[in-house]
Structures are given as C-alpha cells and as structure tokens.
Amino acid sequence: MEYKRAKQETEGTKWRKISEVLFIWTLGGCFYYLLEIAFRGFSHWSMFVLGGLALCFCTFQGTSMHWSEPMWIQVLRSVIFVTALEFITGIIVNKWLGLAVWDYSDQPLELWGQICIPFMVLFSGLIVIGIFLGGILSHRLYKEDKPHFFVL
Template structure:
C-alpha cells in the first residue's frame, strides 16, 4: 500500500514538473515571458490529461478526451485569470482584444489552439505513465 502511494506521488510530481516546464518554455518561446502560475497550470493540466485517460482505461476516443481536457484547462485558466489578473492585478494575460472572449480571461481562439497542445499532452502523459511507471499501456482511438 505504501509503495503504491509512493509511486502515485512520484507520478504526480513528475507530471507536474514536466507539464509545468514544457508549458512555461512554450510561453517563453511564443510570448517572450511567462509567470510561475503558468508553470502550475501546465503541470496540473498534464497531470489531468494523463490520469483522465488512465481512469477510463484509454477506452474513450481522443476527441472526447480532448474536449474534457479543454473544458478542464479553460476552467482553470478562467479561475486563474480572475484571481491573478482581476483581483491581484498582476496582468499576466488579457484576451479582451480577441473574439468570443469572457472577461478578457478566456477566448475561443485560444481554446481551439490549446486543443492541439492538449492532444499532445494526453499522448505524452499516457506514454510517460506506461513507459516510466509501468502503468496500463495507452491505446489512442480517433473515433
């Protein structure tokens, strides 16, 4: 029991570190800067993408996993934006100039763009859990 819990904690820490680092570097590459909250958001999102597939034994089509992950990430992004950008006035991002935006914190174009990244995150998370930690081998289905 202790060994299983220890293994799960290791998986979570690894996924948070990997997802946070990857997303932080993507932001640096495209925007020229980032914020530590984006590291956390990227890490939590990769962890979610990995475990949501594992919980369903990789039986769901990829498009359902992507929709679930997009809704999860968009919810986190909205909450993070309200806290950091509106309440604390840190000003990490502002989507007010984007179409189909809500309070300047989320917008449809970025939801669509993130869906591609989330597809990669689902695959990466599944492969890491299987290849590094010996979890169930993921089988990705389009339909």
C-alpha cells in the first residue's frame, strides 16, 4: 500500500512539473511574441519558442538555486543563456533557413547580425521582469519555494 501511494505521489509530482513547464513556456512565448508585434509590427513563430524557453530558464534557474543568489547573478546567468539561445536560433532561422526574422548587422558590437550588445542590455530589462514573474507564478501556482529577491 505504501509503494502504491508513493508511486501516485511521484506521478502527481511529474504531471505537476510538466504542467508548470508548459504554462511558463506558453506564457513566455505569448508575452514575447506580442511584445514583438507591439514594437516591430510583426513576429515569427520561432520568437514564441525563444520567448518561452527564456522565461522557463529565468524561472528554473531561480527555483533550482532556491532563490538564494543575488538578482545580479541571476540576471547575468539568464542574459548569457538567452543571448546564446538567440544566437543559435538566429543561425538556424536566419542563416540556414534564410527566413530573415531579424538582422542586427547595422547595430554596434554585433556578431554575424544575430546578436549585439545594445539588445543584450535591452533584453536584460525583460529578463529582470521574467525572473520576478516566473518566481512569483511558480510559487503561487505550483507551490515552489517562495522567491526572495535581493540585489547583493
């Protein structure tokens, strides 16, 4: 009987985690897709995927460390991850598939037109919002650790 109860709890935990990941991913995807439409007038489905992965990372890097790190470390880690993800996505979508979703070639400090320092700085502001939003939602909806945000 104990084994059956433990197995049910494990199954319930697994489905709760899947639900959490899908919810956070969908929310991040919708948020970023709509943000691009608001500012650029158009977007691409790959930006939905990218935005969802970014919010998932911002959320789960915090929960995995039990929100014990200062915000600047979380932001730095997330900026590096999101920039790498944007670069990989850009190489696939823009260079290999030739879809021309974005091009930073005219921006300063750019790399192959896929990433640039000015947009890294801009995205760091979105990442701060993503860390707050993901932490609060994962705690309130999925009973993850309560986030404790601090600068130093």
